[in-house]
Amino acid sequence: MLDIAKLAGVSTATVSRALNGSESIRPETRERIMALAQAHQYTVHAGAKNLRSGENRTLGLVIPFRADLPMQVTDPFFLSILGHLADAMTAAQYDLLLSRVDADHLDECAALYDSGRVAGMVMVGQWDHHDQLNALAKRRVPVVVWGAMLPDQLYCSVGSDNFNGGLQATSHLIQQGRKRIAYIGDFRSGEAKLRFEGYCQALQSHGLEVNADMFILSPYTPLESQEAMHAFCDKGIAFDALFAASDLIAINAMGVLNARGLKVPDDISVVGYDDVDASRHSFPPLSTIRQPLDLAARVLLECLQEVMRGGQPASRQLNSDLVVRASTQSL
C-alpha cells in the first residue's frame, strides 16, 4: 500500500480511503489511486484490514462427520444447500470457511470462533448432538443450525417443515384415489420421523386406516432400502402407493418395483422427498417434496447475522412444495 501511496504522491491513509470508497476524498484523486491499484494488481490485505477494523467477514460452514462411518455424505441434497449457502454468503460479501468437525466433538468448532477465524458459523449435515449445540450457544458462539426445531433449544435452527411435507406428499396420493399407501424410511427419529407423522396425519384426516403393516423400516441411508422393499413385497400385502422418506430410498424402491413387474405409477404411485437431482432423471421421474434451499440459505444467513449482532432470532420452519412428476398418477 505504501508503494501505491508513493506512486500516487499521497499518504497511505488517502489510499485506504480511496480504496474503501470514503466520501471525503476528491473524486479525481480516487480515480487515480484506483487506476494505480488496478495496474499494479494491488488488493488490500484482507487479514490486516480485519485486524485493524476489528471486523471479520468470514463465516464458517461446519460439516460434522462421524469418525466411525466411512467418509460420506449420505445426502446428495447436502451439496445443494452448500452451494446455495456459498452463493448467499458470497452475495453478502462474506468469505466462507469450510470446516469438517468430528460430530462427537462439536465443541471443537468453538475454537474457530475464539481464534477469530470466523465471525459465526452455520452447521449443516447429520447432527444429533443437541446438547453440544446448546453448549456452543451457551458459550456465546454465534451459530445457526440447519435442521429441525427441538425443545429446549438455545440456538437458532432453520429447517423445513417435515411434518407438513409428509402431509402434502400423502395427501397428494390420497387425492389421486390411492387408498393403501405404504411408508418406507425411518420412523423413529430425526426428520424422517416427522415426515412419517405427517403421513399418519394425512391418512387419519382422510379417514383412512393407519396400519403398521404398511410401515417399511429402512435406514435413512438407503443402503438396505432395496432389501426392505423386497421383504415388504414378499409379504404380499396389497398396496397402491408408496411414500418414501427420501428420494434415494424412493428411487431404489422403484427399481425393486420395476424389477418385480409392478408398474410405476400404474400399479404403485411413488412420492419421494428432497427433490434430489437424480429424481428428475429416475425412471420414471419422481414426484417429490422440494425443500426451498435457496430460501433456506438466505434465511440461515439472516439468522446468523442476527445472532452475530447479539440477537436471538426465532427458529424457523420453511414450507416445502410438492413437485409432481410421472411417478404419481390418478387412478
Place this chain on the structure above:
Amino acid sequence: MLDIAKLAGVSTATVSRALNGSESIRPETRERIMALAQAHQYTVHAGAKNLRSGENRTLGLVIPFRADLPMQVTDPFFLSILGHLADAMTAAQYDLLLSRVDADHLDECAALYDSGRVAGMVMVGQWDHHDQLNALAKRRVPVVVWGAMLPDQLYCSVGSDNFNGGLQATSHLIQQGRKRIAYIGDFRSGEAKLRFEGYCQALQSHGLEVNADMFILSPYTPLESQEAMHAFCDKGIAFDALFAASDLIAINAMGVLNARGLKVPDDISVVGYDDVDASRHSFPPLSTIRQPLDLAARVLLECLQEVMRGGQPASRQLNSDLVVRASTQSL
C-alpha cells in the same frame, strides 16, 4: 493474550512462546500458561498471527460456475472430492476457504490470492477455460487444477487417467464375452472423450469392430440420457453391453433397459464411471470405474504445496480401479 500474561505473571512474549511450543521455555511455565489458556478458552487470534508471521495457512477451493446455467453441480462425484480435500487440508493444518467464481472470470480468483486471503488454491469442477488458468499461472498465483492434462499447460493439474479407465471398463466387458458393446455419453470433448477413446482402443486391441452405430451421444449432464437410450433401442441395433461415461447416465440407461424388458446384466451388461454413491444402490448395483479421490486430494495438496514453494510440479494422472458389481456378468 495480555490477560493470560498477567494471570500467569509473565509477558506476552512468554505466553506466545509457550503456546507455540518454543523450546526455550521452562516446561513448568509452559504448563501453567497452557492451563490458563484452556481455562479461559483463549485461542491465539489466527489473523494477527498470520499478519505478524507472514504465513498464511488458509487454502482456497474454487468452484467455477456458469452464470447461464442454473446453479447446480452436475457431478455428485464432486461433493466427494470436496470432502476428501477438506480432510486432507484439515489434516495438514490448513483452513479451507470455499469460493464460487464465475467460470468466465476465473481471473477474479487472483484477488483471493492478492488480498492474502489464501496462500494458494485448488480449482475443481467444470472448467474449460484453459487459457484463463494459464493466465492465472503466469500471474504467479499458486493454483492446481483437478482435471485432464492438456498441451501447453502452465499450471499443474491432477486428474485420473480417463483413457485407461475407458480401456478397463471396456476390457472387462470383453473379457466377460460381450461382443457388441455400445457407448453412451459425450465423445467430443473433455474427460468423456478420453473415456470414449479408451473404449475404442479396447475394442480394437481385441479385434472387435468399432462401429459408429454403437455410439450413443448423450450430454454429460444426464438430462437427456434416457431419451438417447430410448432412441438407440428404437433403432433395433443388437447389443449385449453398454459402457456409460458416467454413473448417472448408466443408471438412467439401466432404467430405460429395465422398462423395455431388457434384463441387466443377463441381456445387457452395464459399466458406469465415477463410483458415485448411488451406483452402489442402483438396480442392479452398478459396475463402475472408481477414481481414487482420497489419493487425488492428497496429491492435489502436495502439488499445491510445491507450487507455493515456488516449484513447478509435473501434472499427474492417477490410475482408476474397476469395481465389479451385479450389473456385469459373464455370458
Place this chain on the structure above:
DNA sequence: CTGAAAGCGCTAACAG
C-alpha cells in the same frame, strides 16, 4: 530462560 520493543499492513481519530 524471559522481558522490552519493534512492527506485520492496515484504518480511524484527530488535526490541519
Place this chain on the structure above:
DNA sequence: CTGTTAGCGCTTTCAG
C-alpha cells in the same frame, strides 16, 4: 479534502 499518529493482537530479534 488530506496527512499524522496510534494502535488492532501477535511474534521475534535483541538484550538481559
